[in-house]
Amino acid sequence: MRFLSRRRKEKTAAPGEKLSSRLEDNLVRLNQRLGSMADVVQREFYIAGDKPVKAFLFYIDGLVNRGLIDEIILKPLMEESLKRGRQFRSADEIYYHILSSTDAELVTTWAELLHRFLSGELCLLIDGNAAAIVVDARGEQVRGIEEPPTEPVIRGPRDGFTENIRINTMMIRRRVKSEHLKMESFILGELTRTEVIVAYLANVAQPDVVAEVKKRLQEIKIDGVLESGYIEEFFCERPFCPFPTVLSTERPDRVAAALLEGRVALLVDGTPFALVMPVTFFSLLQASEDYYNNACYASALRLIRLLALNFSILLPSLYIAITTFHQEMIPTSLVVSLISSREGVPFPAFVEALLMEITFEVLREGGVRLPRPVGHAVSIVGALVIGQAAVAAGLVSTAMIIVVALTAIANFVIPSFEAATVVRLLRFPLMALSASLGLYGVGLGLLTILIYAASLRSFGVPYLSPMAPAVAGELSDVMVRRPWYLMFFRPKLIAGKDVQRLEKGSSELDRG
Amino acid sequence: MLEKGRLYWWQLQWLLFNTVFPTAVMFVSAITAQVARQDAWIAILLFATVFGLVAGLVCYYLGIRFPRLNLVQYVDLLVGKAAGKVISCAYIIFFLWINAAIIREFSSFLATAFMPETPELVFTATIMLLSAYMVRNGLEVMASVNQLLVSVMLFVFASITLLSVNDMDFGRLLPVLEKGWLPVLKASLTPGYWRTEVAVMLMLLPYLKEPREGKRAVVRAVLILGFLVTVDVISNLAIFGPELTANSTFPTLNQIRYISLARFLDRIEAVVMILWVAGILIKVGVFYYVAVLALAQLFQLEDYKPVVLPVGFLLALLSDVLFTGSQDLKEFIIKPLAVMAYTFHLAIPLFLLLVAAVRRVGQ
Incomplete structure (x- = not known):
């Protein structure tokens, strides 16, 4: 930080320009710089004593705890000298003897002073001193700690980060x-x-x-x-x-x-x-809760998630490919009901799928963007449009509705929002490929995605590890979740020197 | 060095595995059964494995004498600059030629078995684009992709075999060695040269993290191949008998078509086809990669990436021009390609190894 902020400062003020020891000069400079700032509070006062010293206090309103100012600055400065029967006039003295705040500092340059001021600290200029006292008395309003809305869990801590x-x-x-x-x-x-x-x-x-x-x-x-x-x-x-x-x-x-x-x-x-x-890609498919729940249950969930990932990326394109090119794969009884449900649908499967997938994406985006009170209306309209009216009007088949719904819900199973977004995007090119080349096209698309993902690295770690390249002993924490009493090591490609996380023999179960 | 990636030995093992497996599993059993009848599996299990092991070990012992160098780089040290360049050129041409055959096999297979109305050019173009993309990304990416694919392929292969156990009648494998060992030995020449394709290790050995582990990689690759291809041939023979196996173009495909589980899993060959395409992608990719790498090294380029697309284009063209039709292709695979493969996979490496031993070049 030091390194950076020093370089930045040089741009905002002449390098190392010092404060003047005359308060009047400083105030003139200050006015030049801080004109038209309605949220600045300025207060002139005298430090008590037989020869009162003029001082100037300024800070940004709202960022500072007002009660604290009275308590730690104004009150001591205006009373302490009287009590002790001694005149304090230098910034040093005030800093060491009077200020009752742990987080205070003396600054001597304009750049530093302005930086501290703008980040919400309290600044005090005293006549006859070429230094200012800055006090961290921040007290801005913050949101309380709440449960994170995007990553809810059933078991696990409920606190989430805030904006502070x-x-x-x-x-x-x-x-x-x-x-x-x-x-x-x-x-x-x-x-x-x-x-x-x-x-x-x-x-x-x-x-x-x-x-x-x-x-x-x-x-x-x-x-x-x-x-x-x-x-x-x-x-x-x-x-x-x-x-x-x-x-x-x-x-x-x-x-x-x-x-x-x-x-x-x-x-x-x-x-x-x-x-x-x-x-790595596979760590995006893991939820924090996996490590709090029973290992068997968490492992089953991971497999479900892997399945859901495949559903959400493949289902529409598989539907298109199979109904358009590979009808022989569908069991006979199913083919009959499929045909009857597609009867009267005027579009080819690809257009039908595209129509419904785009409709769903629009509804979803609408649901996020709309004000809360209207949200319900949208979901009702959405449910009716997708679920009922489209089928009744003969625009899409019921099978397509199931595919779209399953795809959408499977997408929500992916714990990382960003990873889910990629999957949402990638299914569209896959649909186009499957409409033109059938399952072969789907295969080509998947392989392209695979090659791309395998060539990625996140800070030097291969994106598809520990699956590819496989890291011995770590596959057991990817597809499934290792129980804690067997979680001896940290991920080898990620942790550096210190890989051991659990001592052997920590539980009866592995001593056995 | 042109390639900065480094592989673990098991990555090389599976890469070598997929260099042989995809086409072997589709074509070998029919070709072998034509000569060896019901004994085709012996040819594949015993003799082909021996050929593969010999070729693999010769290439390993040759390569290990020159740590961190591949064939194109050390052949100059062995036989002199001029002869070295000639041998390198010959290898490049061979890699291109065999790859053109693989690509053509792939395209004509898809066109005959799955999508008869689609021109072969579509398959050639798509697989070439895809493998060009993979080759550009380098050896490590290819190995990673391969690793993911292999796990799925093995799973599906096991499932297919298990699901068709019901239709197998092992009596069809009898009598064993009806006409003695000679036809079996003769028949093993084709699956044998297939197995010697592990000789691409000549180009890949220096990129192992620990080149000495290349021996383990190649031996295990050959043995796994021997086991799996034998399983495939035995199940083909046990289901269809030697006559049908020898006369059908793609016996394994027919086997998959035969599977019907609870009237629900029916005609799953289209799904298996995707996996087969993935395997072919690796196989084409490996030969493509070694050709490109050798070319770049021969002309001492700083990077092999600029030659990837031109070579891909050339490959697509060759695969179309070199063979007039599927019959021509089949004949090429059985005879001339076998001669070429034994020359480049076995004879030349063996010769180079002897030269190295006599002249005491390398470590």
Whole structure:
């Protein structure tokens, strides 16, 4: 942070320009810079004593806890000298003897002062001193800790990240109370000056991954960062890569688990979404809950998810291919009901599927975008349009409705929203391929996706590992979930030196 | 070095496996059964495995003398610059030729068995584009893709075999060795050269993380192949008998068509076809890759990527021009290709190994 902020400062003010010791001069400068800022509170007062010293207090309204100002600044300054019978006039003295706040500092340059001021700290200029006192008395309004709406669980902690980075770091620190948990702060965005924190376990994470994350962060020269999505795209390995090569999550327990596995986490001020890297495709199919539930149950869920993934990417294209090219594969009894349901449908299967899939995507987007009270109306209309009217009007077949519905629901089974999005997108080209080349086309499409995914890397880790290249002993935590008493190692490609996570003989069950 | 990727030995093992398996499983049993009748499985289990092991080990012992170098790079050291270049050129031409045959087999198979109304060009063009894309991405990606595919392929192969056990009558394999060993030995020449295709290791060995493990990779690949192709041939023979097996073009495909489970899993050959396409993609990709790599090294290019597309284009063209029809292709596969394969997979490496041993070149 130091390195970065110093370089940034040089642009906002002449390098190292010092404060003047005359308050009047400083105020003139200040007025020039801070004109037309309605949210600035300025207060002139005298530090009590036999020869009162003029002082000037200014801060941004709303970012500062007002009660705290009266308590730790104004009251002591205006009363303490009287009580002690001694005149305090230098900033040093006031800093060391009077201020009753832990988080205060003396600054001497304009650039530093303005930076502190704009990030919501309280600034105090005292006549006759070429230094200002800045006090961190931040007290902005924040949303409380709530259950993360995008990643609900049945079993597991219910707290989710908030928009405030301090609360977020607190939630991680409270879970991992280790000296090895490092959090390095960076300032990103020329104008927004957003705080970004890189968190990792120094004894577990691979040093070169940490260095790479920091390097890429420092290379970003942008005017503003409002959400972690801005940074996520800078971490892509390829242009226009649809696959997420970092994981975004709202759950502090998920970040803590990732840190324990040797991954690096990135917190961005102003958003509840943290980033985790490196990730592999299969880790996007895992939910944090997997590790809290019974291992057998969690394993079954993982297999279901794998199945759902296949459904949601393949079902429409398989339907098209089989009904158009490979009717012989359908069992005879089914073929009869399929034909009767498609009777009177004026479109080929591809157009029918495309129509319904696009309708569904529109409804889904509408559901997200519409104001809550209207949402119900949309779902009713959607259900009627998709479910009833389309069939009754003879536009689509009932079988197609089942396919669309199953595809849609299967898509929601994928825990990572980003991964689910890729699957949603990819099924359209697959549908086109299957309409033109049948199952052969579907195969070509799948192979293309496979080659692309296999060529991706997330911070040096092959995207399809530990399946391909297979890592011995780790397949048991991909398709299924290893019980905790057998989870001896961290993922080998992700954790660096310290792979052991469970000591042998920790349970009766493996001593047996 | 042109290729920076590094493989684990098991990745090479499965890569070599899929270099042989996809076409072997489709074509070998018919060709072998034409000569060896019901004893085709012996030819495949015993002799072909021996051929494969010999070729694989010769290539391994040749390659291991020159760590981190492949054939095109060390052949100059062995026989001198001029002769070395000639041998390299010959290998490139051979790789292209055999690949053209594979691509043509693939296209004509799809066109005859699945989509008779689609021109063969469509299949050739799509598989070439796809494998060009894969080859551009390098060896590691190819190995990773292959690894995922192999697991599914093995699962499906096992399922198919198990599902058709019902139709098998092992009495059809009798009598064993009716006419003695000679026809069996003669018949094993074709599946034998198929197995020697593991000799592509000549080009791939230096890219192992630990080249010494190449021996394990190639031996295991040949043995796994021996086992699986034998299972395939035995099930073909046991279902159809030697006569039908020898006369049908794709006995394994017929076997899959035969499967009917509870009147629900019917005619699943289209699904299996996708997997077979995936296997062929790897097979074409491997030969494509070694050709491209050898070409780039021969002309000392800094990167092999610029030659990928031109070579792909050439391959598509060759696959169309070199063979007039499926009969011509079949004849080419049985005779001239066998001679070429034994020359390039076995004879030349053996010769080079002898030269290396006599002249004490390499380690």
